Amino acid sequence: xxxxxxxxxxxxxxxxxxxxxxxxxxxxxxxxxxxxxxxxxxxxxxxxxxxxxxxxxxxxxxxxxxxxxxxxxxxxxxxxxxxxxxxxxxxxxxxxxxxxxxxxxxxxxxxxxxxxxxxxxxxxxxxxxxxxxxxxxxxxxxxxxxxxxxxxxxxxxxxxxxxxxxxxxxxxxxxxxxxxxxxxxxxxxxxxxxxxxxxxxxxxxxxxxxxxxxxxxxxxxxxxxxxxxxxxxxxxxxxxxxxxxxxxxxxxxxxxxxxxxxxxxxxxxxxxxxxxxxxxxxxxxxxxxxxxxxxxxxxxxxxxxxxxxxxxxxxxxxxxxxxxxxxxxxxxxxxxxxxxxxxxxxxxxxxxxxxxxxxxxxxxxxxxxxxxxxxxxxxxxxxxxxxxxxxxxxxxxxxxxxxxxxxxxxxxxxxxxxxxxxxxxxxxxxxxxxxxxxxxxxxxxxxxxx
Amino acid sequence: xxxxxxxxxxxxxxxxxxxxxxxxxxxxxxxxxxxxxxxxxxxxxxxxxxxxxxxxxxxxxxxxxxxxxxxxxxxxxxxxxxxxxxxxxxxxxxxxxxxxxxxxxxxxxxxxxxxxxxxxxxxxxxxxxxxxxxxxxxxxxxxxxxxxxxxxxxxxxxxxxxxxxxx
Amino acid sequence: xxxxxxxxxxxxxxxxxxxxxxxxxxxxxxxxxxxxxxxxxxxxxxxxxxxxxxxxxxxxxxxxxxxxxxxxxxxxxxxxxxxxxxxxxxxxxxxxxxxxxxxxxxxxxxxxxxxxxxxxxxxxxxxxxxxxxxxxxxxxxxxxxxxxxxxxxxxxxxxxxxxxxxxxxxxxxxxxxxxxxxxxxxxxxxxxxxxxxxxxxxxxxxxxxxxxxxxxxxxxxxxxxxxxxxxxxxxxxxxxxxxxxxxxxxxxxxxxxxxxxxxxxxxxxxxxxxxxxxxxxxxxxxxxxxxxxxxxxxxxxxxxxxxxxxxxxxxxxxxxxxxxxxxxxxxxxxxxxxxxxxxxxxxxxxxxxxxxxxxxxxx
Numbered sequence: 001x002x003x004x005x006x007x008x009x010x011x012x013x014x015x016x017x018x019x020x021x022x023x024x025x026x027x028x029x030x031x032x033x034x035x036x037x038x039x040x041x042x043x044x045x046x047x048x049x050x051x052x053x054x055x056x057x058x059x060x061x062x063x064x065x066x067x068x069x070x071x072x073x074x075x076x077x078x079x080x081x082x083x084x085x086x087x088x089x090x091x092x093x094x095x096x097x098x099x100x101x102x103x104x105x106x107x108x109x110x111x112x113x114x115x116x117x118x119x120x121x122x123x124x125x126x127x128x129x130x131x132x133x134x135x136x137x138x139x140x141x142x143x144x145x146x147x148x149x150x151x152x153x154x155x156x157x158x159x160x161x162x163x164x165x166x167x168x169x170x171x172x173x174x175x176x177x178x179x180x181x182x183x184x185x186x187x188x189x190x191x192x193x194x195x196x197x198x199x200x201x202x203x204x205x206x207x208x209x210x211x212x213x214x215x216x217x218x219x220x221x222x223x224x225x226x227x228x229x230x231x232x233x234x235x236x237x238x239x240x241x242x243x244x245x246x247x248x249x250x251x252x253x254x255x256x257x258x259x260x261x262x263x264x265x266x267x268x269x270x271x272x273x274x275x276x277x278x279x280x281x282x283x284x285x286x287x288x289x290x291x292x293x294x295x296x297x298x299x300x301x302x303x304x305x306x307x308x309x310x311x312x313x314x315x316x317x318x319x320x321x322x323x324x325x326x327x328x329x330x331x332x333x334x335x336x337x338x339x340x341x342x343x344x345x346x347x348x349x350x351x352x353x354x355x356x357x358x359x360x361x362x363x364x365x366x367x368x369x370x371x372x373x374x375x376x377x378x379x380x381x382x383x384x385x386x387x388x389x390x391x392x393x394x395x396x397x398x399x400x401x402x403x404x405x406x407x408x409x410x411x412x413x414x415x416x417x418x419x420x421x422x423x424x425x426x427x428x429x430x431x432x433x434x435x436x437x438x439x440x441x442x443x444x445x446x447x448x449x450x
Numbered sequence: 451x452x453x454x455x456x457x458x459x460x461x462x463x464x465x466x467x468x469x470x471x472x473x474x475x476x477x478x479x480x481x482x483x484x485x486x487x488x489x490x491x492x493x494x495x496x497x498x499x500x501x502x503x504x505x506x507x508x509x510x511x512x513x514x515x516x517x518x519x520x521x522x523x524x525x526x527x528x529x530x531x532x533x534x535x536x537x538x539x540x541x542x543x544x545x546x547x548x549x550x551x552x553x554x555x556x557x558x559x560x561x562x563x564x565x566x567x568x569x570x571x572x573x574x575x576x577x578x579x580x581x582x583x584x585x586x587x588x589x590x591x592x593x594x595x596x597x598x599x600x601x602x603x604x605x606x607x608x609x610x611x612x613x614x615x616x617x
Numbered sequence: 618x619x620x621x622x623x624x625x626x627x628x629x630x631x632x633x634x635x636x637x638x639x640x641x642x643x644x645x646x647x648x649x650x651x652x653x654x655x656x657x658x659x660x661x662x663x664x665x666x667x668x669x670x671x672x673x674x675x676x677x678x679x680x681x682x683x684x685x686x687x688x689x690x691x692x693x694x695x696x697x698x699x700x701x702x703x704x705x706x707x708x709x710x711x712x713x714x715x716x717x718x719x720x721x722x723x724x725x726x727x728x729x730x731x732x733x734x735x736x737x738x739x740x741x742x743x744x745x746x747x748x749x750x751x752x753x754x755x756x757x758x759x760x761x762x763x764x765x766x767x768x769x770x771x772x773x774x775x776x777x778x779x780x781x782x783x784x785x786x787x788x789x790x791x792x793x794x795x796x797x798x799x800x801x802x803x804x805x806x807x808x809x810x811x812x813x814x815x816x817x818x819x820x821x822x823x824x825x826x827x828x829x830x831x832x833x834x835x836x837x838x839x840x841x842x843x844x845x846x847x848x849x850x851x852x853x854x855x856x857x858x859x860x861x862x863x864x865x866x867x868x869x870x871x872x873x874x875x876x877x878x879x880x881x882x883x884x885x886x887x888x889x890x891x892x893x894x895x896x897x898x899x900x901x902x903x904x905x906x907x908x909x910x911x912x913x914x915x916x917x918x919x920x921x922x923x924x925x926x927x928x929x930x931x932x933x934x935x936x937x938x939x940x941x942x943x944x945x946x947x948x949x950x951x952x953x954x955x956x957x958x959x960x961x962x963x964x965x966x967x968x969x970x971x972x973x974x975x976x977x978x979x980x
Contacts, residue, residue, distance in 0.1 A: 016591045075471075087538045087577040087686035118471070125484070126521045126578050127590035161469040166480050166520030168804075169576070183479035183512075185519040185801070190668035190696045205512045242582055250582035288539055288577075329581065337543050345539045352475055355519075356782060356801075356808035357668050366806040370759045387756055394719035397690045398671055496814050511800040514813035519803040 002256040003230050005212070005218040005238045012097045016133065018140035029220040030146055033109040034154045038219075041114035046216060048224030050236035055081055055209030056287060056327040057402075058311055061216075066113055067196040069204040076204045078116035079211055080107060081177055082123040087288035087349060088329025088405075091240035092210035094252040096123075096130050099214070100137035104160065106213040108146060111158045114206055118159055122177050123355070134162050169353035172206035175199075175399045176355065188356045188401035195279040211240050214431050231257040235310035239328055241270075245283075246334035248272035257310035261285070262299045264309050265332065276297050278334035281396040281439055282418075285314055286326025288346050289406030291413030292339070293323050318415070319350040321368055335439040341431075343414040344372035350407035360406040364395040368411055375422060378429030389415050452545055453501050459489050463505065466563070475506050479516050484564065492532070493524040521575065529564040529571035531609045534588040537574050540581035549585045549597045550574065556606060569613055628652055628675075641694035641705055642673055646884060651725045652886070654707050655717070655746050657724070657831045658783035659695035662887055662895040666788050667695035670781065671720045674745060676713050692717055717750045726757040727806070728832075729778045736774075737833030739846040740958035742885060743781065761773060764809050769799070770817020772838050777809050780834035786810065786826035793897055794820040810834065821860065824903040828879050828887060839904050840868075840876040845943040849875055851918035856911055860899035862890045866918050867909070873906045880918065890917045 014020040021027075033042055047062030068076060080103070084092040096103055103121075111119045123131055126217045138160050141147045149157045168186045170176045175189035178200050199205020215237060219227045235257040244250045247265065249272035255264065264270045265280065274280050280295045300307055302321035307313050311325045333342065351365040368391055371384050392408035399405070413423060421437040455463055463482055470477040482505065486498045494517055503510040517523045524532075535550050550561070553572055557565050562573040580586045583595035594605055623634040628645050629652045643661070645653040654675055659667030667673075673695045677688040682702025689714060694705070707713055719728045721956045724743060725818045732738040762776040782801065787810075790797040798820070812818070818826070826835050849868040856863045868876040880888040881956070890896045 084579050085577060088540050088581050089577045090581055090583075093579055101607055120469075123799070124579060125480075125520070126593075141720060161478075163469070164481055164484060166484065167522035167575075168520050179482065181477060183476035183506075183508075183516065185804070190693065201471065244581035244584060245543050250580065250584075284539075305508055309978065331540050331543075331581070333543055342539050342543060345537065345542045349538045352521075352576045354805040356803075356805040357784075359671055359723045359781065360718050362782065362806050362808070363726055367723075367726060367757065367759075394723070399718065400671075400672060400693075403697050411507070508799060511797055511813065514802055515800040518813070519804045602795075 003238060003253070004254050004258060005227075005230070006095065006099070006102065006214055006240060007252070009340065010094075016098060016100060016137075018101060018137070018144060021099075022144070026101050027105055027141075027146055028313050029105055029217045030108045031152065033112055033220050034152050034156060036238070039113045039115060042220065044267045045219055045224035046113070047225040049215075049219040050224075050231075050234060051212065051215055051219060051227070052236075052311065053209055053235070054088065054211035054215070054239065056289075058325060061208060061212050064196070064208070065110075065114060065206060067194070068206055069092045069197045071204070071304065075117065076115045077200045077206075078107065078111050079173060079174075079177065079181065079200060079205055079207045080119070080121040080210060081174065081207050082121050082127070082210045083155070083169075083172040083177060084127075084171050084210070084327075085124055085353075086327045086329055087285060087286045087346065088243070088244055088331040089242050089327040091242040091252050091328055093127060093130060094242070095214055095240065096127070096134060100133050100140065100215055102214045103134070103210055104137050104141050104146070106216040107160055108141075108158060110206075110213050110216050111160075112156055115279075116206075117157050118161065119291070120181060121160060121162045121415070122171065122181055123162060123164055124171075125164045131162050131164050138162070145224055168355075169349075170403055171402070173403065176401065177207060178205065188403075189354050190400055197224050207398070212333045217287045217339070230309055232308070233312050235312060235325075239309075239325070241309065241328045241330050243271050243330040245274045245330075245332035246278060247332045248275050254308050257308070259309050260299075261269065261307045261309055261314075264330075271330075271332065274334050276331065277336075278336060280332065281335045281337055282333045282339065284323075284329070284331040284333075284410070285309075286324045287329035288331065288349065289409055290324040290326040290344075291319055291322070291409055292333075292417065293413070297321050297417070298323075319409070320416070323413070327350070336436060337415055338436045339418040340372065340376050340425050343411060344369070344376045344409045346438055347372045347374055347407070350403065350410075354403060354407070358400045358404070360395045361399045361407065364391050364404070365407045367391055369396075372411070375425050378425070378433055380422075380426040380429070382423075382426055385415060385419065392422070411428070453490055453497050455485070455489060459485060466505075467506070468582070476508050476512065479506060479508070479513060483517055486524060491527070493527050524547070527564075528573075530569050530613055531589055532571045532573055534573045534575045534578070535605070536576070536578045536580070536584070536586055536588075538577040540577070541584040541586065544584035546585040549587075549599075549602060552599050552602055556602065569610065618955070624699050624703070626699040626701075626703045626705065626762055628705040630663060635699060637698075639690070639699055639702075641675060641677075641697050641699055641703075645694065645705075645707060646698055651708055654694050655742070655749070656695055656871060656884070657742055657781060658785065659816040660788070660829055660886060661803075661884075663785055663788040663829065665783055666783075668693045670724070670783055672717060672724075672750075674716050674720070675704060676706040676710040676747050678706050678710075681833065693922055709845070714750070718752060719749055721751040724781050725755065727762040727778070728781070729761060731779075734842075735776075735779065735833040736836040736841060736846075737779075737830075740885075741833060742831035744779075757854040762806065764807075767811050768815055769812065769835075770818070770819055770838075772900065773818050774829060774838040775810060776834050776836070777811075779832045779952050780810055782808055783831055785829040785831070786835055789826050789829050790818075790820070792821060793825055797821060804921060809912065819900070822897055823901055824900045825879065825887070825897045827903075828881065830881070831933050837876060837878075837903070839907070844868075844870060844875050846876075852914045853880065853918045854912035855915065856913060858899060858902055861902060862894075862896050862898070863902060864890055864896050865898055865902055865912075867912060867914070869909070872909050874912070877906060879903075885903065962969045 008026050022416045043065050051061045052058040165171050171180045171186040173188045176186040180186045195205040230237050238254050238256050241253045253270050266273050282294050283298045284292045301316045314325045316322045347369040351369040354361045356362045371388050392411045395404045396408040424437050425432045466481040467475050467478045481502050484504050487494050490498045499513045500510050503513045561572050561574045583596045584594040622637050626644050631648050654673035657670035657672045663803050674691040675694040679685045681700030770774045798816050803809045827837050852867045854867045865877050866880050882888045887895050
């Protein structure tokens with residue numbers, strides 16, 4: 001059993017309610033932070049903890065906090081990014097659904113550290129029932145003096161509001177989220193200025209992911225140094241992984257980032273192996289936008305070393321032979337899955353979710369989808385693969401926000417590692433309609449150069 | 451204007467607007483549009499959007515721009531129950547294609563269409579953040595997960611019955 | 618401006634001092650010629666514009682004197698301010714040329730090839746951009762995007778298929794008119810300019826959306842299909858207008874006024890009036906004052922920007938060469954044969970055509 005910091009108490013009956021949560025030691029972090037610490041020392045602890053943003057980018061949270069501008073007389077805001085929309089990712093949902101008070105507790109401490117008196121949770125619109133759970137938790141916290149005016153007699157005022165989105169992946173991008181929170185279309189802003197200087201209503205703003213803010217609770221309780229001892233290297237603490245696809249036990253798992261990918265997939269404590277006794281073909285280890293890896297490169301790095309479930313190991317080899325930790329959305333594909341079709345559905349997703357503001361993303365995502373659909377339906381030609389490669393290359397890095405990259409990477413990685421499957425689709429259009437390419441060599445051991 | 455929130459809806463509307471600082475009432479446009487859609491038959495007519503603009507004291511075009519951007523707002527009438535079936539990668543590899551096909555057959559409608567009795571609309575949507583519970587669909591404010599053909603049958607029967615009771 | 622507030626920036630090996638806060642694009646425009654990146658969405662007179670089209674991407678090979686690290690990605694020059702000692706590569710960067718060619722390709726895949734019937738042809742920024750950075754042929758083999766037609770009233774014609782979603786017209790309506798009735802609806806590759814319900818655009822000053830539109834998406838309905846811009850003579854003119862400065866460009870043939878626009882500078886933007894304000898013009902001047910007697914003609918307008926209209930007076934300008942061919946050379950000495958008598962031959966083909974002559978003198 002690995003260390004559990006966030007989900008340790010998730011299975012206690014009634015933990016969703018304030019009374020049980022409090023009885024189990026909840027809100028101790030708020031007491032400690034507000035009474036024994038000051039905003040600067042909280043930021044210091046978070047810096048020491050090495051906590052990296054859990055939304056996907058992995059940017060050090062303490063450093064992000066230290067960037068917030070503090071102009072005299074201008075309110076500052078903390079915004080919680082609960083717009084979880086990256087295909088393969090459903091960890092924040094789990095956390096909010098079962099441990100709403102853990103998030104509220106993290107939000108109060110973080111709001112105090114950042115000086116935010118009005119904190120917003122921006123939750124994806126489809127999570128309508130979770131909005132109710134959170135609002136109930138907020139009411140309970142308020143009724144018990146953890147929110148509102150003069151919290152714990154410290155003079156600190158804080159209110160938390162929940163705003164539902166309305167169906168737009170792009171609002172997970174922090175400036176698009178801010179635009180949406182201002183009641184506008186979710187068009188990402190052109191940066192600079194960064195939200196830490198001019199964010200919500202042009203005020204200094206910090207946007208953090210749900211899991212990041214929840215992790216502040218154990219960091220305050222145990223101290224940043226202790227938190228940093230968990231994990232390995234720059235991957236400190238624990239990480240929630242949402243595992244899905246063709247595995248025996250899909251679900252949300254908390255890992256301490258020292259576990260190997262192989263153990264995570266095959267051990268009974270986690271994914272429990274590939275469903276229906278099938279073989280592993282490929283995996284997208286960090287949410288749909290990160291590069292897909294064939295089985296051989298997933299379990300071992302190109303150097304033949306064991307690959308672990310942490311930021312550094314998953315990205316070992318760069319995009320040529322590695323992938324990314326991303327948001328922790330772990331999508332497993334078995335031997336029966338078609339890479340072309342999978343890539344096509346992802347390309348369709350990104351086309352659907354492009355805001356349409358900048359030309360490479362607006363036009364490029366639609367073009368890639370059309371070509372992939374053409375190959376998938378048996379009408380592809382041999383030049384299509386190179387064309388796809390060229391289009392993704394021209395989107396990547398040239399857009400306003402990372403959605404362009406997110407749309408380009410899955411296509412690039414699919415072609416990089418599964419080009420023969422694309423070619424087979426094009427050369428055998430009729431056969432490709434009735435059967436899939438199958439496993440072929442993907443499960444072969446890596447050849448380690450001498 | 452014919453459309454109007456009733457007292458209860460108006461109280462909720464005021465609560466939503468009060469969450470934002472003075473003069474930033476435009477921020478409430480997303481939640482108030484949700485409220486309007488729920489209150490006025492599951493979709494947003496131009497009249498409903500104009501009403502929201504009037505309540506928030508913003509130009510109607512600012513509301514249209516928002517309402518057309520987000521996929522959860524229905525700009526055309528929909529059935530009483532909207533089956534929003536996820537078709538993105540993780541659901542697809544878990545068999546969403548079969549579920550979609552089955553619902554189409556069972557209800558005799560294509561994606562985007564509503565059954566003749568006005569009860570069901572089938573909508574294909576992109577990732578709803580329930581990948582570990584795939585295949586799945588959203589119906590109103592709840593998720594129906596780990597779908598199988600039998601489950602789809604049961605869900606359709608359940609809503610048909612519910613609608614009959616309400617009449 | 619004191620010495621301290623000037624930043625030294627080098628663009629394509631040309632160094633210039635600019636005030637702090639200047640964008641790379643504005644600094645490059647000060648140098649001029651092809652050093653200035655093309656801009657399809659940025660418009661200096663419209664606050665908040667820019668950053669979207671990605672045609673002005675440049676490579677920052679040195680961030681500043683203090684932090685000389687290069688920027689990891691290409692940046693939108695219209696929205697990136699210069700730092701002291703910054704070094705920028707525009708046309709000297711292969712990465713930039715490649716990215717710009719990509720953007721042209723992306724902008725064209727769904728853009729109709731209806732230039733022959735498009736009123737913007739000849740003064741279209743997308744035509745210019747394609748000419749400078751595009752490639753012949755297309756790799757896009759699917760049906761181009763179409764939209765439901767929307768009527769914007771008696772003055773403004775919308776061709777949504779031509780739109781590149783630069784948002785300039787939205788900023789114009791926000792910043793110049795009392796109330797905005799059109800906007801960007803829907804999202805992604807089917808986002809469109811519309812009013813949602815059929816409304817006409819007739820607020821005062823809304824006509825300026827035509828002048829800011831880089832393509833033929835918003836054109837002047839009162840000029841629609843009346844003539845080709847390269848057959849018209851642009852003349853600076855003014856009148857005593859109670860609403861705007863009344864300083865315009867008339868587009869004439871003979872004595873007939875075909876079209877009225879604001880006066881534009883070499884970047885295709887509205888020129889400032891002598892009092893330093895942008896010379897936006899009112900709807901009355903633009904749409905309803907087409908009688909030459911209503912105007913005081915100042916003289917021929919020099920068209921400085923690179924365009925079909927300006928062909929023939931561009932000797933010596935960076936990157937542009939005057940076409941050497943003549944009709945005679947192309948046709949083996951045969952004289953051109955007029956297919957349609959839509960214009961007076963003497964006006965268009967005469968060597969001493971005074972638009973060209975005037976511009977040569979000004980060059």
